[in-house]
Amino acid sequence: MMKTISENRCFGGVQGVYSHNSEACGVDMTFAVFLPEIAEEAPVPVLWYLSGLTCTHENAMTKAGAQAWAAREGIALVFPDTSPRGDGVADDEAYDMGQGAGFYVNATEAPWAPHFNMWDYVAEELPALLAGTFSIDPDRQGITGHSMGGHGALTLAMGLPGRFRSVSAFAPICNPTASDWGRKQLGGYLGPDESVWAKHDATLQMAARGFDGPMLIDTGTADQFGDLLKTESLAAAIAEKRQPATLRMQRGYDHSYFFVSTFMEDHVAFHAEALWR
Amino acid sequence: MMKTISENRCFGGVQGVYSHNSEACGVDMTFAVFLPEIAEEAPVPVLWYLSGLTCTHENAMTKAGAQAWAAREGIALVFPDTSPRGDGVADDEAYDMGQGAGFYVNATEAPWAPHFNMWDYVAEELPALLAGTFSIDPDRQGITGHSMGGHGALTLAMGLPGRFRSVSAFAPICNPTASDWGRKQLGGYLGPDESVWAKHDATLQMAARGFDGPMLIDTGTADQFGDLLKTESLAAAIAEKRQPATLRMQRGYDHSYFFVSTFMEDHVAFHAEALWR
Secondary structure (H helix, E strand, O other): OOEEEEEEEEOOEEEEEEEEEOOOOOOEEEEEEEEOHHHHOOOEEEEEEEOOOOOOOHHHHHHOOHHHHHHHHOOEEEEEOOOOOOOOOOOOOOOOOEOOEOOOOEOOOOOOOOOOEHHHHHHHHHHHHHHHHOOEEEEEEEEEEEOHHHHHHHHHHHHOOOOOOEEEEEOOOOOHHHOOOOHHHHHHHHOOOHHHOHHHOHHHHHHHOOOOOOEEEEEEOOOOOHHHHOHHHHHHHHHHHOOOOEEEEEOOOOOOHHHHHHHHHHHHHHHHHHHHO | OOEEEEEEEEOOEEEEEEEEEEOOOOEEEEEEEEEOHHHHOOOEEEEEEEOOOOOOOHHHHHHOOHHHHHHHHOOEEEEEOOOOOOOOOOOOOOOOOEOOEOOOOEOOOOOOOOOOEHHHHHHHHHHHHHHHHOOEEEEEEEEEEEOHHHHHHHHHHHHOOOOOOEEEEEOOOOOHHHOOOOHHHHHHHHOOOHHHOHHHOHHHHHHHOOOOOOEEEEEEOOOOOHHHHOHHHHHHHHHHHOOOOEEEEEOOOOOOHHHHHHHHHHHHHHHHHHHOO
16 A cells, blocks of 8 residues: 655665555555665664654655764654645645644645544544554654644654654644644644643643653744743643653754754754663 | 945855856856855865756755865855846756856857857856955966856866866766757857857867866766767766776766765865865
8 A cells, every 4th residue: 555656765774755545534645764784684773753843754755864863873854744735635824724834733624634634644643543554663653843843743742652762853833722823733633622632732731741761952042932932831841741851942043954954963963862761 | 336235254264156247148147156264264175066957046055065075174165156147148948058158168149149158257257356455376276066066167177277186076968969958058158150169169169178187077977968968978988088087876876966965075175185285
């Protein structure tokens, strides 16, 4: 059922792009996997990278520079898409709703419910496919992401206790229930009852349960979307919860992949330490 | 006259994109410059990166991963465009002719002659602009490039003795006077007299004069354009000339940026050794 779209030799390993018919999303979904060379010998740990608004599987695969460090650390990378796509899939004119903006939730509302099940896709379906297909060790998983993908990484890590050994994020959306990057989407996908939104808010999840493992968050002081991210809410929640975590406000950096790539080495090393231990 | 299009903090330095009215090309040209943090204190060496067919200043800037290593080595990077562009500029339906395919020559033939002067642009105009604008040391320049840009790097390095201390290339077009990646373009831009093509053929230049400095070339054994590159011609010319050079055929790599980014660390380190000495 899985189709190979491309495979390129990369840092001694293989950067592949694949598609498959997703049951969770009811359409063909495309994703990318980087396998380091040592995966030929034995299963390796895996780091999930969830992307942000408007992105596909491709942006981070080509611009984040993660393969250099993953090859060095002997870790696989997975880059899922950010939403279902295609002619039969609902969409919205706004860049931050619909296709390219799945927000890592299972939609319950029309017109989104039939296809927008990115939580199940990333939490259940794709891991099962990967475990049966690639030389990766499902007992050693970490997760990271950028912006909306940072939101996804944090909420999945806290929402699936025991699944991920480590979590990090680049400029994550931290408190979507209180932000224009969140209220519209959670309302649209999940309906008006805000109690069901809480599962998808990293700040609320931090207050409610936290994460059993190390956490690393980088956000730029010059992030042009800083007001929408609400980093201050998560920072306060982390401190109040006494959550083991490192939050770094990086001087002068903005929201771009120039920021992400700059700190990718740190993030991969952070996960490697947790995953190879 | 120079306009700043964007500047992003990147690996402690600044990745900028700029445009200016080019006299050589008779149109506005866009280019990118990465300055490492230490350029704030004193001028730094500069490494030119010339891009391949269909590329702009942007491809390598976002996909080659060069800033990580340039920041570490304290070297500036320059990414010129690959041709003049715009409504008033001649073009061709083929991807390998006209806009995006300047081949680093000064065209003498219609309809190309008015704008297609990429040799002068890269050899004279842009260096003068950079030297007067950025904290770079014009006495410490190296040059590299990919595919058509590797051709440009090699021919400019050999054609401008004393200008570049070091030259390297990723999967360069090595012998365009004998390849379908070259004969059409050199004929179109320079006319039917093949004697004037020789300046723009790395193999012929190697035989005629060579390069006074170190040279590094990487090409993948699985390069899908291997037959067009004619690496074997340049390899033979290097050996015959007794040119100090390292030519590496990299097992399993193709022509993509996954190949380029894999070996970028080596290339930047190679140039740094020559430029900081």
